[in-house]
Amino acid sequence: xxxxxxxxxxxxxxxxxxxxxxxxxxxxxxxxxxxxxxxxxxxxxxxxxxxxxxxxxxxxxxxxxxxxxxxxxxxxxxxxxxxxxxxxxxxxxxxxxxxxxxxxxxxxxxxxxxxxxxxxxxxxxxxxxxxxxxxxxxxxxxxxxxxxxxx
Amino acid sequence: xxxxxxxxxxxxxxxxxxxxxxxxxxxxxxxxxxxxxxxxxxxxxxxxxxxxxxxxxxxxxxxxxxxxxxxxxxxxxxxxxxxxxxxxxxxxxxxxxxxxxxxxxxxxxxxxxxxxxxxxxxxxxxxxxxxxxxxxxxxxxxxxxxxxxxxxxxxxxxxxxxxxxxxxxxxxxxxxxxxxxxxxxxxxxxxxxxxxxxxxxxxxxxxxxxxxxxxxxxxxxxxxxxxxxxxxxxxxxxxxxxxxxxxxxxxxxxxxxxxxxxxxxxxxxxxxxxxxxxxxxxxxxxxxxxxxxxxxxxxxxxxxxxxxxxxxxxxxxxxxxxxxxxxxxxxxxxxxxxxxxxxxxxxxxxxxxxxxxxxxxxxxxxxxxxxxxxxxxxxxxxxxxxxxxxxxxxxxxxxxxxxxxxxxxxxxxxxxxxxxxxxxxxxxxxxxxxxxxxxxxxxxxxxxxxxxxxxxxxxxxxxxxxxxxxxxxxxxxxxxxxxxxxxxxxxxxxxxxxxxxxxxxxxxxxxxxxxxxxxxxxxxxxxxxxxxxxxxxxxxxxxxxxxxxx
Ligand code: SF4
Numbered sequence: 001x002x003x004x005x006x007x008x009x010x011x012x013x014x015x016x017x018x019x020x021x022x023x024x025x026x027x028x029x030x031x032x033x034x035x036x037x038x039x040x041x042x043x044x045x046x047x048x049x050x051x052x053x054x055x056x057x058x059x060x061x062x063x064x065x066x067x068x069x070x071x072x073x074x075x076x077x078x079x080x081x082x083x084x085x086x087x088x089x090x091x092x093x094x095x096x097x098x099x100x101x102x103x104x105x106x107x108x109x110x111x112x113x114x115x116x117x118x119x120x121x122x123x124x125x126x127x128x129x130x131x132x133x134x135x136x137x138x139x140x141x142x143x144x145x146x147x148x149x150x151x
Numbered sequence: 152x153x154x155x156x157x158x159x160x161x162x163x164x165x166x167x168x169x170x171x172x173x174x175x176x177x178x179x180x181x182x183x184x185x186x187x188x189x190x191x192x193x194x195x196x197x198x199x200x201x202x203x204x205x206x207x208x209x210x211x212x213x214x215x216x217x218x219x220x221x222x223x224x225x226x227x228x229x230x231x232x233x234x235x236x237x238x239x240x241x242x243x244x245x246x247x248x249x250x251x252x253x254x255x256x257x258x259x260x261x262x263x264x265x266x267x268x269x270x271x272x273x274x275x276x277x278x279x280x281x282x283x284x285x286x287x288x289x290x291x292x293x294x295x296x297x298x299x300x301x302x303x304x305x306x307x308x309x310x311x312x313x314x315x316x317x318x319x320x321x322x323x324x325x326x327x328x329x330x331x332x333x334x335x336x337x338x339x340x341x342x343x344x345x346x347x348x349x350x351x352x353x354x355x356x357x358x359x360x361x362x363x364x365x366x367x368x369x370x371x372x373x374x375x376x377x378x379x380x381x382x383x384x385x386x387x388x389x390x391x392x393x394x395x396x397x398x399x400x401x402x403x404x405x406x407x408x409x410x411x412x413x414x415x416x417x418x419x420x421x422x423x424x425x426x427x428x429x430x431x432x433x434x435x436x437x438x439x440x441x442x443x444x445x446x447x448x449x450x451x452x453x454x455x456x457x458x459x460x461x462x463x464x465x466x467x468x469x470x471x472x473x474x475x476x477x478x479x480x481x482x483x484x485x486x487x488x489x490x491x492x493x494x495x496x497x498x499x500x501x502x503x504x505x506x507x508x509x510x511x512x513x514x515x516x517x518x519x520x521x522x523x524x525x526x527x528x529x530x531x532x533x534x535x536x537x538x539x540x541x542x543x544x545x546x547x548x549x550x551x552x553x554x555x556x557x558x559x560x561x562x563x564x565x566x567x568x569x570x571x572x573x574x575x576x577x578x579x580x581x582x583x584x585x586x587x588x589x590x591x592x593x594x595x596x597x598x599x600x601x602x603x604x605x606x607x608x609x610x611x612x613x614x615x616x617x618x619x620x621x622x623x624x625x626x627x628x629x630x631x632x633x634x635x636x637x638x639x640x641x642x643x644x645x646x647x648x649x650x651x652x653x654x655x656x657x658x659x660x661x662x663x664x665x666x667x668x669x670x671x672x673x674x675x676x677x678x679x680x681x682x683x684x685x686x687x688x689x690x691x692x693x694x695x696x697x698x699x700x701x
Binding site: 093111118133147149 | 158161162165166168169173176181182186189190272302303305306307308309310311312313314386389390394424428
């Protein structure tokens with residue numbers, strides 16, 4: 001699947017694995033519930049591990065485990081749920097997460113600029129036709145009144 | 152007033168380009184209705200009963216003559232020749248065409264104006280005291296802080312999708328003219344025991360369906376922590392405000408449900424973690440404050456003799472000067488209200504030719520600045536007393552000198568059924584009915600300070616719950632009825648009006664209002680105001696009179 005990462009359209013091979021599904025090979029993300037449940041198993045397997053967090057979850061609860069994750073997916077249930085923006089901001093500026101921070105789910109391409117300012121650096125769109133628009137939207141503004149979460 | 156620098160200008164121009172692109176993609180079917188709705192609202196664009204409505208930000212109510220002329224131009228070119236001033240010091244156009252909105256925003260950008268975040272679930276235009284910088288009871292001019300807050304709120308990436316709208320008001324005077332206790336955050340400039348000036352911070356106030364008086368979350372906040380404290384509050388709200396029910400989503404409900412102490416604890420904890428990163432340095436405050444430096448006042452203004460002569464010779468002028476001008480901290484100057492409450496125009500409406508004239512008068516008499524007020528009037532804030540007579544003559548000729556500021560016909564009124572798709576009932580017609588019934592000026596002045604607020608539905612855009620007399624349109628089986636409240640106030644002694652009794656039908660409203668005013672005249676002691684009388688007697692005598700007739 002093609003996604004936007006670091007201002008480029010790239011091929012991506014990460015997979016989200018649902019809680020009740022067997023673990024495949026390769027790079028995967030799991031829910032926080034599964035992470036807590038299967039942590040030893042997840043750490044033993046080959047391949048990178050990432051976490052998918054919902055907007056309702058408190059990022060401070062996973063702060064200690066952040067070094068394990070190469071990728072954190074912020075899962076939008078609906079584009080109006082702005083909690084993910086704060087999660088991103090906290091992960092970057094307070095918890096110094098330096099891996100990939102990716103928006104997934106029902107966000108909209110017109111939120112990409114704001115998301116990038118809060119520290120999100122990758123975007124998995126539902127509709128790949130929108131990749132060019134999304135990429136362009138990253139450059140909507142050349143100025144801002146607020147500091148970026150990534151400094 | 153604040154002048155944009157290159158960064159400010161670039162930002163609003165890029166915003167216009169962004170919205171132009173979004174509108175084009177929407178019209179091509181590439182953005183769905185729900186998504187475009189969120190995007191257009193954050194650019195001030197509603198879809199209303201008849202046409203879209205565009206709300207433009209009047210930053211803390213301050214406008215230049217050039218901006219006023221631009222509003223006149225937009226009214227002529229893109230609308231039906233008029234616009235409307237709101238209770239939050241914003242400006243609304245009722246008839247723009249969707250396809251033309253990006254052009255209108257482009258026109259606005261050319262005079263340092265925008266419609267950013269005038270609607271939607273985001274941080275809105277910051278409002279303030281319309282007499283800021285000129286009133287005698289001021290601790291410090293709030294406008295520089297309003298501008299600092301304006302910049303911080305604009306396109307704040309973390310807080311564009313809040314649970315619900317979020318409004319901030321700042322007052323710098325001992326008399327609260329900005330309804331700060333009815334905002335999500337209210338800020339009062341105060342002096343602490345050491346003589347240092349900072350902010351008293353209120354949180355969780357609001358009007359609408361569930362009116363709540365804001366509570367003090369912090370009695371004193373150092374200026375340098377202004378933005379970090381705001382950021383902490385909004386962050387806590389963004390994370391914990393309810394998103395399951397839009398009627399329970401404002402911060403007032405969060406504060407109510409969690410309790411002020413819990414919210415305070417969360418906010419202070421968050422604040423301690425960010426306060427060192429988000430400090431406002433004193434150079435920044437000084438640089439912005441310098442932009443609000445007082446104009447070049449005429450040192451001879453107080454020596455003028457003509458003003459008192461004009462007052463003696465012309466009783467109509469004297470009446471206007473008494474009711475529509477207020478004192479100024481500089482001797483020889485006064486602030487002149489431009490009443491947008493003429494009998495035959497909807498409250499807060501102003502035509503393009505009136506706007507052009509107002510811009511000219513501002514240039515001639517008031518350093519090129521105009522202010523809009525919470526009660527939907529305009530102010531020329533710095534007029535020499537010797538110029539008031541000429542100003543008045545000009546205003547009279549344009550129907551802008553109705554001498555009714557602060558009286559019962561200076562009504563706050565929302566667009567109601569005439570324009571708003573959410574309305575249950577008309578509000579403009581009710582205001583006009585009351586206005587017509589109170590056409591005897593002597594009687595009107597005898598009634599004194601009475602604030603009547605009329606909203607067409609529960610959303611309460613005209614703040615009826617804090618009107619001395621509040622009138623709320625309700626729907627009863629498809630008919631327009633009105634619920635009355637008495638005793639509300641949005642000023643220092645903040646209070647929510649008490650319900651008078653069952654709703655009354657539309658054709659009775661004017662009569663009922665005259666009965667209420669009649670009871671006041673009978674009951675008042677000496678120079679007691681309407682509000683003081685209601686507070687003393689309670690609503691019973693009013694209730695008895697009103698419902699005895701039904
Ligand atoms: S109070 Fe109701 S009717 Fe009036 S403008 Fe607001 S939403 Fe519309």
